[in-house]
Amino acid sequence: MLLLNFIQKKLLIPYYKAFTGLSVEVWWLALITFINRAGTMVIPFLSLYLTKNLHFTLENVGWIMSAFGLGSVAGSWLGGKLTDRIGYYKVMVYSLFLTGFLFIGLQFLNTLYAFCFGIFVVMLAADMFRPAMFVALNAYSKPENKTRSLTLIRLAINLGFSAGPAVGGLIITGLSYGGLFWVDGITCILATVVLLKTLNPKKAKVTDNYKSAIPESAYKDRSFLIFLVAMVLFGIVFLQYFSTVPIYYDNEIGLSEFEIGLLLGLNGFVIFLFEMPLIKWLETTKYTHTGLMLFGAVLVGASFLVLNISPWVGMLIFGMLLMSIGEMITFPFSNAFALNRAKKGKQGEYMALYSISFSVAHIFGHNAGLQLIDRIKFENTWYVMAVLSALCVVLLLFLKKQMNTKTA
Template identity: 75%
Template sequence: MKTLINNYVNTFKGLSREVWWLALITLINRAGTMVIPFLSLYLTKSLGFTVSNVAWIMSAFGLGSVVGSWLGGKLTDQIGYYKVMTYSLLSTGILFIALQFLTSFTAFCIGIFLVMLVADTFRPAMFVALSAYSKPENKTRSVTLIRLAINLGFSAGPAVGGLIITTLGYSGLFWVDGITCIVATLVLINVLNPKTTKQLDEVKVENPESAYGDKAFLIFLFAMMFFGIVFLQYFSTMPIYYKDVHLLTEFEIGILLGMNGFLIFVFEMPLIKWLENTKFTKTSLMLFGAVLTGLSFVILNFTNWVGVLVIGMLLMTFGEMIAFPFSNAFAMDRAKKGNQGEYMALYSIAFSIAHIFGHNMGLQLIGKIGFDNTWFIITALAGLCVFLLFTLKQYLKYKKKKKEPAMVEEEDILWI
């Protein structure tokens, strides 16, 4: 047992002090965004909005995320990641506190758009900072540590949020969300000031290439958008399937979804550490993760046995654990030859677009054609993602043969 624990702890070794601080800031920030899980409930119960109103507000939410990610990338390239992260966290805290005072439909649409616009400028800047504070050989594990922080934050946030609602009401959520963002800002200023931190992988590009002209990266972005649409079904349509088809209680659904976060916390870092030492390229690993995630849906149509839900969750979780860290590391590697903020902004936007269309599409499909047909369509989208990733792998192999190493992953040079 002691050896097992030591091996687990060793998977975290070698990461820089700055990466650990960045993970703590992310944990504080994500745990603070406890308004989001209760947003629909707040809008319908407290403000009396209709479900249609809430749908439009969520569209404004997603649109703000897209614009914010794009703007964050632009600003990161112009003024640097540190300033963008600082201004984003501080401004988001103030806007979250102010959001509670908006009670009309139009005002709330504008308010949530502005909150997400400002909040998501943080994401591209954070990715660029993560790249700067990580040694090249540690980038994937650094991403994994940030994902652990995000998962812990999202796990703690709703639980604390429910307690706050019962004691302080919904207004307490907005105050706590705002204050945690401001606290995260203070931590950031004190521990990640450029004057006192050391960059481990400083990238200076004399003639940066535009991400929009990087064909391999564009193929990758479309693949990630489809993967995001598939993955997000587990947080919108799947809970309804659990309840309506398999008659699970809210407690049982919570346990099943909680298994996802627990498995990520326990297995993701050792799994990534092991995969990094194999001969597989990032594209091959992303492809495998997409295959596992697609299989998690299609198997639901072949049996009514309730145990298939656990198998599906296991497939999705391991698919997620493989696809996300290596896709993030792939994006950071590609960004080294261009404007880093622009590259990481587009990576964030791919998932923001998935948020805009994924939830709505899944919910519309189950209402019109039922769960079984919906799962086949979602599996087909996963298949499209796999096809794009396979195309990406072949394209990179072709570029390698054409003697253009700048367009190829480091692993492709060794293993393809």
């Protein structure tokens, strides 16, 4: 009985409270994001589809993934521009609806240049959604709940990415790879219908739609540009856990695919259980957004140094936990920092550049990590990642000092 009371008071009630107070519109936006991300199940299987079905070489796949990243950058930039001109609501509707039909059409492209162009256009349309979604979240969320609202969206994205590959594997088994494109397209169109039925732009909070009388361009905001460079560095380091680290688990440690899946799954499990309560607690502390981002970057950098201490599986788990906690802290508060900074000028432009920073990390992060392990091996690559994390921390320290000077 005492154990049940302890679980209820210390675990269940705080967990429940972490989700309370968020607006209905934010919950609908989270559901739309979940449907959209779960629907992009083609992406995890893209390399397999290209090599097994279209018989492309790995070099060809590399060019296609570069087109993927460039489309993401272009889409984020265009989405920000359009959001400032025609509003977040229209951009989200057009992006989801157009992406649905483009995903369906992608399966009919079977030459290298055609597929490069096709995936570029798909990502151009798909990633217009991201800056518009951030601005929508800013409009529908109360100021005091903004960081938790962002965390809920991250939770929806993580759940979508977890469910998508599992369902995608079943679809490939039952319907072939072609079925993935149809399901991806239909889910994007379904998300459009849910958006039109549930979100009303007239219900946006007036206070959160504030715009400066003399908008400042994000490109002239020195503090924001420093922040973006720091986020590119953080993104490059973080993405190694989805490219080079699994290869390390396989080649150097000798883990099976099942064991690697369990380790990577630990990341999603920890985020699902603890991110919302952690963010709610951190919001009550005296720490600034910049200080929290800095701490998160330290943890992610430390997770790579841990890998060089010992090949013991317990150390691998410890490294994954360090990375997960660092991710849980840095991403929500970097989102919140960007949204708060966007009030100085054009919100779409600010949030587009924030999205682009991670698109740039995708373009260079995976390839750079793979090149490094090929040339200087895993141990030295992890030291390089730790150095990049240190550079990110230095930039955030400089940003923190600059922000304190301006408010003094």
